[in-house]
Amino acid sequence: MYKVTMKIDGMICSMCEAHINDIIRKNAADAKKVTSSHSKGESSFLCDSIPDVESLKEAIRQTGYEVKDIRWEEYEKKKWNLFG
Numbered sequence: 001m002y003k004v005t006m007k008i009d010g011m012i013c014s015m016c017e018a019h020i021n022d023i024i025r026k027n028a029a030d031a032k033k034v035t036s037s038h039s040k041g042e043s044s045f046l047c048d049s050i051p052d053v054e055s056l057k058e059a060i061r062q063t064g065y066e067v068k069d070i071r072w073e074e075y076e077k078k079k080w081n082l083f084g
Contacts, residue, residue: 003075004028004045010065011038020065027051027059041068046075 011017017036020043024034028051036043050072057067 001075001077002047002050002072004047004051004070004072006043006060006067006071007041007069008036008043008060008065009041009068011036011041013038016065017043019063020060023059023063024056027056 008020011020016038020036021034024031024043024045028045028047030048031045031051032047034043034045053070057070060067
């Protein structure tokens, strides 16, 4: 599993965050836990495989936002141990 983080220019409100989240869900088929923050200028999500970065950037650009940076790292779900 991977955690993808994007720096996005142009988000100014919570509606922008929702718009970016929708774009990510439509263009990264296995995206999970999609979150965006206009105050940080950042969006992130989890996915099983690295998405097509260029098509994701283009879909975001077509709606008036600009991806400044995109990174991914391997992500391992934390396991809880209630008794240890």
